[in-house]
Amino acid sequence: MTETIKTPTSAEVRRWRRYLADERAEAAVYGDLAERREGEEREILLGLVEAERRHEQHWVDLLGERVGRPRPVAFRTRFRCFLARHFGPVFVLALMQRTEARSPYSQDADATDAMAADERIHEEVVRGLAARSRIQLSGSFRAAVFGANDGLVSNLALVLGMAATGVGNGVVLAAGVAGLLAGALSMGAGEYVSMRSQRELLDASTPNPEANTALPHLDVNANELALVYRARGMSEEEANEHALETLTDLECAHEEIREAAERAPEPEHESLGTAWGAAISSFCFFASGAIIPVLPYLFGMGGIGAVLMAAGLVGAALLGTGAVVGVLSGASPLKRALRQLAIGFGAAGITYALGLLFDTGAL
Structure with missing residues (x-):
């Protein structure tokens, strides 16, 4: 008896082609990373490339003559390769960790159980590779993110609070610049003392x-x-x-x-980073964040227009820092971005409301 070969539907063909393109893209990203690594990490990445090629062949076999022309390289793949070349593997690995975690193979009858299991294990392999870069980055990165977010929120709150009182633009600008300098110096000094103290505690053990x-x-x-x-x-x-x-x-x-x-002491010290690195990161990132709400006043704006412009610029920056944290932590960039925005605007809104209570025009 001759076995009847099922003719795939157009929807199945489209889905298989999408899977094929995804597998090729993932293999390209891992291959690009492997070219820039050596030793054990290179071998692991090449092992992932080999696995993705096996998955690619599965969809090629299913499609047969319907495989069609290869899809152009997706923008996200080109972006990940750009990050790998210019900023190191940590961003790419964090993104690939989320990609592997969202694999649909476990719910797709056309994918084999072995492929679904591979994708689940790939997530853990990529998580392990990303952890190495995260450990090296964690000390200064924590200080940088904390510094930038603190600069954005605290100085926006200061500027909006002063603007709400009705004082002149010059006073608001002076308060913003003073807040930038005071906060950046305080953050840098505080991070240095904090890191040195923590290292000294570890050294004592x-x-x-x-x-x-x-x-x-x-x-x-x-x-x-x-x-x-x-x-x-x-x-x-x-x-x-x-x-x-x-x-x-x-x-x-x-x-x-x-x-x-x-x-x-090595593992603890490695994860902490250096005191000077944390201090410099905190100073620079606080200053870079704190300057943003001051920009409208530096360019001569005033009144409600300057308030709205400052809030808009800081909002965009908060979304950006939140998204970066989300990417590097393997979480949803959108959720982290919205969380940062809500926290920042919440603090600034409260300060603005308090400033309205001290409206100088009513005194």
Whole structure:
């Protein structure tokens, strides 16, 4: 009996072609990233390319003669490749993480179970690759985002609050510039002190490499070394046993303490970033955010027109910073952008309303 081959509908052909184009685009992005990486990361990215090629072949086989001409490279793919070339992989990987998470294969009968499973695992692979870049970026990025958002919101609130009181444009401009300088210097100094203090706390928990010189003189019966291991979380029995082994072989003990001193603080310090990096990022990004609500007054605008222009410029900037945070965190850029906008305008609106209560024209 001859098996009847089902003729796909036009809707199925369109869907399969879209899937084919998506697979080719994802393979192109991973391939572009792989060209700029080396070692293990390059091998992982090439493994993702190979997987996407397998998925691509599945849709080619289903389409057969209906495969048609390849679709032009989508704008989003060209944009991701641009980000990879000029800003490093973190933006691209964050975007690809969301793409893999939204794969429709698990709900599509024409995709195999293996393909759906691949896409689910690809999300975790990309998440792991992105985590490496996020760790390197996290310290200064946190300070930069906090600084920019604080500059936008606080100075907009200051400018709108002063404008609402009815004072002259010169006074509003002076208040905005003063708020910019005071806030940027305060943010920079605060971030530096905060980061240095946190590093000093971590350093205080680092094993002292000089402690190994005391080992040959320890009283084996008193076994003070066991207290060290118990303080690090071992049970009394485990600590006593480990201390006895350590004192039996002092050479190993020297090496163990040296390695602990070298390795222990590294993960925390790496994730924190540098104090100067955080301070400079905070200063620059606060200033870049705080200058935006002042721009209308710098160019001679005044009254309600300047208020609306300042609010519009800051609103666009808040949407932008929120979207960037959303992309890098693997979350929805739109939701993060709207959240930033709501928070910023909420704070500025309250300050503007308070300024109206102190209208100088009514005094």
